[in-house]
Amino acid sequence: MAKLFAVTIIVIAIASAIPIIMHTWSAPEDISIHGPIIDDQMSETMAEAGIAFLAAQFVLAIFIWMFAKPNPGGKIKKFPGGATGLVIGAFLIVGIEVLALGVFGAKVWADVYLSPPGANAMPVQVQAGQFAFYFRYPGPDGKFAAIHPNLIDESTENFFGIDTTNDPDAKDDIVTAEFAIPVNKEIHLLMHSKDLGHSFYVRELRVHQDFVPGLDVSLHFTATKIGKYEIVCTQLCGLGHYNMKAYLEVMSQDDFDKWLKQQAAAQ
Amino acid sequence: MATTIHEPPQIDHPHTDDFSNGGGRNLIPADGDLRLTIDHSPPPTSSAIWVVVFAVSMMFAAFTSALFVRKGSSLDWQSFSLPSILYFTTLVLIASSVTLEIARRRITAFMRGFQTGVENPARWLYVTLFLGLVFVAGQYVAWLQLRAEGLYLATNPSSSFFYLLTVTHALHVLGGLGGIIYILSKLHRGILRRNQLVASARYWHFMDVLWIYLLLLLLMKL
């Protein structure tokens, strides 16, 4: 029984590791400028955690294999070094490991989150609401019209509650359901929630940020590859949470200009 | 191989100690051979009261941090001045702590037999009880005053926190009054134990300190 158990643990450990090593399921290819360092940090952690996982399971299995016998009259033995050795070992190995991960991870985090957006970053506002994202481009004047919550009316497609009759800034704001951006251009995304907590998650962009109702947060990124990607909500927001999404279209600058014109005409 | 050193000393009943229902660990170990730790633990009631004090403190700490976060998070905070009756109730509560301390000493002395035949030791407990009720009534008057000013629970975060903190505190004070009534009934039936008295007194003083803290918090932050 004990030997079977030991073998089971080893088989499970190896079987668990295979899909990771073979990359059977892996994160999609990165399309952002800041993504590669996150991916590196990820694979580094994967290697360290994987070794720790396999080592611990193997040692557990081997000890179960070796010592699960009645052995009447036999004396118990102590692992050389005892608890002191283990504690020192844990402090040294795990301590150094987590310190390394922590320091490098902090650097990655700082690179992503603590750097200000560039001066030429293109501002786009995204508004999350039950259960859709809407995007707003400031138009030629570069200014976003003020949001009047009492004017928000989805049945007339006034998703942002902008005052088109009285507010001059509102005339050229372009509101879309799709998020189109030019490739290789830094985007400064201003995040606003209309109702509840939502989240903005694009796997390929390595971007993930919650919307905070009552507080506008922003993030910035640069996409490097043309294509169509999914934006999904990851913060439970109600019954339609599973279907709260939008599409990110990374286009060439020409296509984007064309698209924007087309959208402006449709307003 | 093994040798039995002596018959295991069995204890007939652990609760022979006068006023404590602390475990048998309070007894001095009978045998020198064994690595026994002499550790005089207090009766469970007194550690329990610290547990209660800690839990209540955590709760009010949570409310306090909520108040700080809430006040810092937005611009809709409207200050208002506290109803002046609160200063009166504060004095009443402090006075009640003093009377309770007098009562505690008298009852302790009475139980030790130092002052047999002196005046009814319960008298000061009744005074404390009365002062406690006056305090709660005073808080109620304060709420009525705010209501008259049009400040309801949901009017503004400041009034929300005011009601929240004072009502929660008043409920805990009522709990303390329940404790005093419990002590009184035990006293009259002659089955009061000192640690119960001490525990209730500690709780009551804690309510006192907590109220002063809350008053300062409300004064500074509201």
Next chain:
Amino acid sequence: MKRQDNSKLAAVSVCLLLCLVVAGLSLSLTNWEVSAAPEGKITGTVKLDGTAPHMKGIDMSKDPWCVKQHANDPAHLELVVVGKDNGLGNVVLYISEGLSGDALNAKPTAVPVFDQKNCLYTPHVLAMDVGQEFKVETSDQTAHNIHPEPNPLTGNIPWNQSQPPGAPPVTKSWKAVEMIHVKCNIHPWMSGYFAVVKGPYAITGEDGSYTIENVPPGSYTVTAWQETYGNQTAKVTVAGGQSAKADFTFKAK
């Protein structure tokens, strides 16, 4: 013999009386309509004065299934639906004053159906009587939620429930007169109305014409309600078995 005749007469009259009672009973039980004067109807057209406002297109890109359904037929808002000759569609007409008794309280047995089709509501406005049962169905392969938002003060209770593809219809009714906005939160552009009225009602087709059937003779105020332009009223008198006419014109803003 005279006595015999009398007794015959008595027997006959008793028989007649019995017949009358039976007839009366059955009449009262079957609500035999012959007893009342023949009912009339109100017809007319609703038109829009001016140019129809531009109805924005709907970008359904959040749900690719919806996009696919509208690949060849772009969807647009239905706030104002104008047909030929400026006929105004989706206008609810009902008798707001003058009804009484049975005509007011009669409940139609028909069950109107509100379908969710291609990520839009069909019909856009569903009219019904107070207490009348209606059905909400889905023809779509994507889940919707039906979220009517009545004013809580009217006594109508709001509800909000999903209908996944293939789910059985939801049958409901409303307690009070109200124009209730209904929306789907999963597809925020989906917007429609439950027009809950008392008594006979009609809704205009795309050409703006309507007919309110089963109106007993009398003088009435007819109200026309359009979701963007609001209410208009007209006085009409319906004669038994006749059809009265009431036309309405809404001004484009």
Next chain:
Amino acid sequence: MHDMSAPAVHHHAPPTSFIRKHVFSLDHKVIGKQYYDMALVAAIIGMILSWIMRIHLAWTNAAIPGLQLLSKTGAPGGVLTPEYYLQLMTMHGTIMVFFVLTTAPFAAFGNFFLPIQVGAEDMPFPHFNMMSFWVTFTGFIVLLASFFVSDGPTLGGWTQYAPLNAVGAIAGPGQGMGVILWMASIALFCVGQLLGSLNFIPTTLDLRTKGMSLMRLPLTTWAWFITSCMGLTAFAVLMPACILAILDHVAGTSFFVPSNLVISDQLQQHSGGSTLLWQHLFWFFGHPEVYIAIIPGIGIVSHILITNMRRPLLSHRVIIYSMGALAVLSYMVYGHHMFVSGMNPYSALAFSFPTLIITIPATIIVLIQIFSLYGSKLRINSASLFALGFISMFVSGGVSGFFLAQPSIDIMLHATYFVVGHFHMVMAVAAMFGIFAGTYFWAPKMFGRMMNETLGKIHFWLSFVGAYCIFMPFHYLGIVGNVRRYSVFVDDYLQPLLPVHKFITVAALLTGAAQAIFLYNLIHTRFWGKPASDNPWEGTSLEWSTTTPPPFDNWGGKLPVVYHDPYQYGVESSVGDYVMQASPEQVKTENDEQ
């Protein structure tokens, strides 16, 4: 005046009526069993809910026969609606976290064994102890009641984030009465557990019998003591948070709801609340809660392993200090749940390092447990198998913590199935294995009868392999970016993952069905099992010194006296390779603490 110097009679006589004996009992053993039974019922409900969710995830349009009877609107024709999926998910999480993982290893086993293991007759405040159970039970009933309100239980997830939890029915089904019942239930639960801590702490500190110094307490007692200290802090914070949320909900205050929210086109009246405030308060409770669920498991597993290895762990003290370190650190790490929540990015760094550091005491515990196996005489039985399975699960779930502790990687993994896999392994399955191990180990003492070993082993194999089959693939899904809390996978990129979900569902159904073996074994044992001897496992701690089952006052009027450290195995004594704590016998080689 009466004579006030008379000592009170603390000793309560055994009750005779059925109600006082089995229902409103003051006996900590009966209360422990009541907690156990409640947790069992809760676990069955929670598991059935997980089945329904898994079936729905794998075969979205499949009708589950009979489900429409539970809710006609939630499951028309037996097919789950998106909201009912979320409602069941919320109930699954809440029931499992609060009413199974907290009550079974802590309140159930702790109530039964803590007083016995310290050598006390009962808890110091039996009335509070009784209240503790009945308040918790009321909380459970209130939670279940939300299944029967018109629009069903809340759908906000077990974390109940603001402002979804505070804006009312406008936010969707279940957000009206469902939320209020949830908040009330959890507030009651907090009160119940605070009353429990009120008993656990003084019992451990003050009611230890003669000779029972703190370091002579078994690891289980230490685990329960540390857990109750944590509970005292955590539940005392969650309860006020629930009160604030209820006020926001029913009284119109704005603690958590900010201004200018437009929900379903309707402008809300609240103003200026802070949504992050809820998250801070919740996770200040929530992260310690994870350790409240797992530390008793660590204690139970250590206790069982020691008995079955026939040797003490390499160090008694280090395990205790490590558990203490886990408890203290768990309050400094809660922010790692909020890396992408919009809180200050600098505080993400401040929370990341303690989160990584907390792996050190956890690693020490695991290493000591594993390396104590070296040179032991391991006995394989159902209890020790589950204990070893616990270690394996704890390691598997623990290493994924390296990822989630780092804010930069959390960008990819936050709110994905990776997180779900992580906490299910480290907290749910591991804690469950601790409960199972404890049940097989202590059933003789609790019920006076031996569990069936063969059935126990079958149960173990199916559960162990099954749990890995269910929860390992969760990690792979998470790495791809499969978002959690989705009722249907409509997204393009999630479609190719459906085969994995189907595999998980089949594994979950089989593993769940295997729990029927346990249930049968448990019920059969309680009524018809083989009667157990006083010390079937040749254990040393005090629970094995008393009779099976223990008498009403645990010791038959004679308190034990403690002469030894708790785990004197591998010695030579008159009874075998062990000497009991309460045995005055002196043996040649005591296993002293280094």
